[in-house]
Every structure is written in C-alpha cells, then in structure tokens.
Amino acid sequence: DAGITQSPRYKITETGRQVTLMCHQTWSHSYMFWYRQDLGHGLRLIYYSAAADITDKGEVPDGYVVSRSKTENFPLTLESATRSQTSVYFCAISRDEASPLHFGNGTRLTVT
Amino acid sequence: AQRVTQPEKLLSVFKGAPVELKCNYSYSGSPELFWYVQYSRQRLQLLLRHISRESIKGFTADLNKGETSFHLKKPFAQEEDSAMYYCALSGHSGGYQKVTFGTGTKLQVIP
Numbered sequence: 001d002a003g004i005t006q007s008p009r010y011k012i013t014e015t016g017r018q019v020t021l022m023c024h025q026t027w028s029h030s031y032m033f034w035y036r037q038d039l040g041h042g043l044r045l046i047y048y049s050a051a052a053d054i055t056d057k058g059e060v061p062d063g064y065v066v067s068r069s070k071t072e073n074f075p076l077t078l079e080s081a082t083r084s085q086t087s088v089y090f091c092a093i094s095r096d097e098a099s100p101l102h103f104g105n106g107t108r109l110t111v112t
Numbered sequence: 113a114q115r116v117t118q119p120e121k122l123l124s125v126f127k128g129a130p131v132e133l134k135c136n137y138s139y140s141g142s143p144e145l146f147w148y149v150q151y152s153r154q155r156l157q158l159l160l161r162h163i164s165r166e167s168i169k170g171f172t173a174d175l176n177k178g179e180t181s182f183h184l185k186k187p188f189a190q191e192e193d194s195a196m197y198y199c200a201l202s203g204h205s206g207g208y209q210k211v212t213f214g215t216g217t218k219l220q221v222i223p
Contacts, residue, residue, distance in 0.1 A: 031209055040121070042198060042215035043156075050208040058210070090156065097202065097209035098163075100146055103156040 003027050006091050006104035014112055019078045021107050023091030025071075031094040032074040033101065034058075034066065036087040043090065049074055081111045114139045114203045118214035125189050126222050133184040133217050135173075135199030144202040145182040147173055148213075151195045159184075159197070169193070189221045 007022045023032065034046040035058075045058030047066040055066050063085060065077045078085055088108050092101040115138040125131055137143060147159040160168045162175040162182060173184045182199060199214040 033211065035213070040215065042118070043213035045210070045212065048208070048210060054208075056208060059212075092156075092211075094209070094211075097204070098144055100158040100161055101148075101156075101200075101211060102158075103148075105155050 004091060004093050004102055004104045006089075006107050008107060009105065010108050010110075012110045012112060013081050015081060015083060017081050019081050019109065021076045021078075021089055021091075021109070023074045023076070023104060025074075025093045027093065027095075027102075028071055029093040029095045029102075030071075031096070032068065033092040033094075034064075034074070034076045035090045035092065036060065036085075037090060037106070038087050046076065046089075078109075081109075083111050085109065086111045114143075114201050114210070114212045116199050116201050116212050116214035118197075118199055118217050120217045121215070122218045122220065124220045124222060127191055128188050131184075131186045131189045131193070131219065131221075133197050133199075133219065135182045135184065135214060137180050137182065137199075137201050139180075139201055139203050141203060143175075145173075145175055146200045146202065147171070147182075147184050148198045148200055149195050150198070156198065189219075191221050191223055194219055194221045 004025045033048045035043040049055045049068045091104040117136045145162040149159045150156045198216045202211045
C-alpha cells in the first residue's frame with residue numbers, strides 16, 4: 001500500500017552538506033514521525049509531529065531540523081551532515097494516539 | 113520517561129521449536145504496546161497490539177502489568193518467521209503521542 005512515500009530511497013552525501021529527506025502521506029493522518037535505524041540501537045525517534053505546525057524532539061534530535069507546514073509533508077533536514085548520521089531513516093504516520101504506526105520504505109543515507 | 117527493553121539481539125531456534133521474544137517496558141501510565149516485524153528488504157509493519165488480543169501468523173503476546181512485560185510467543189517456529197522484531201510502546205509526552213521502540217531482536221529459524 002502506498003499511503004506513505006519516502007524519497008530518495010538512497011542518498012550519498014559529503015560531510016558538511018545539507019541534506020533533506022522527504023516524507024509524504026496521502027491519508028491525512030495527524031501524527032508523523034522520523035526514526036533512524038542503526039545496528040545495536042534499533043529505532044530511535046528523531047522528531048515527531050502531532051499536527052501541522054506542531055513538532056517536538058525525540059531521543060536524538062541534534063543535527064536535525066523538521067518542519068510541517070502541511071499535514072501531508074514532514075521533511076527532515078540534516079543541516080550539516082556528519083558521518084555519525086549515516087543510517088537508515090524511516091518516516092511513520094499514525095491516525096491518532098491509540099493507532100499503530102505505518103512506515104515508509106526508508107531512506108538509506110551514507111555520509112562520506 | 114518511557115523505555116522499552118529487548119534483551120536479546122539474536123534468537124536462533126530450529127523449525128518447529130517454540131519461540132519467545134522478550135520485551136520489558138517502563139512507563140508510568142497505561143501503555144499501548146505493539147510488536148512490529150521487518151522481513152528482509154521490506155518495510156516495518158505491525159504484527160500485533162495488546163488491546164486486540166488476537167493471534168497473527170500464530171504469534172501471541174500478553175501484557176503482564178505486574179512484570180511490565182509484553183513477550184511475543186509462537187508455539188512452533190516456521191522458516192518464514194525469520195525477521196527482525198521490534199517491541200514498541202505508545203505513551204504520552206507533553207500531551208502528544210510518542211512511540212518508543214526497543215533495540216530489536218533478530219529471529220533466525222533454522223531449517
């Protein structure tokens with residue numbers, strides 16, 4: 001099922017560059033989340049959003065910026081990429097507080 | 113603060129053997145607990161949630177508030193169960209939903 005789309009699927013960038021990962025949903029769900037997946041750490045929450053113009057930090061927000069001007073989009077920006085930000089990034093959405101998450105396919109980011 | 117602990121990084125079992133993936137949580141309120149699964153080269157997807165009390169693909173999980181656990185069980189493992197399993201807790205933080213995941217357990221079913 002589509003519903004949630006992440007782009008790009010793969011990205012290689014250099015240290016110090018700005019990178020934006022896109023997340024788009026077609027279901028108008030209120031909640032959107034960004035996680036990073038790393039071996040030994042599982043999924044760690046970077047930022048989340050309860051609605052348009054409402055965002056808050058998760059466990060590992062440093063070095064990342066988000067915005068949510070429209071309900072359907074939740075871009076994640078790495079202002080100055082570092083090697084430690086090499087990871088797989090997952091966007092997820094949920095309808096409300098009690099609903100499960102639906103995940104995108106992920107973006108594999110490599111910072112050289 | 114909410115926290116989810118999955119003590120095993122890797123669990124290897126033989127086909128047909130019982131499986132138990134452990135999950136313990138820490139949360140001051142009433143938690144919503146979930147198990148998610150990630151098969152090779154696929155996106156994470158919901159396996160089951162505690163409030164539905166149903167069995168999915170032969171898996172069950174019971175919430176034990178006394179032990180703050182939500183272990184995932186299956187009586188007879190199948191090869192297609194090989195995957196990464198994540199336990200997750202949905203709670204409130206600052207008035208909003210926040211979902212915290214454990215570090216995951218890789219289940220390997222040996223033919």
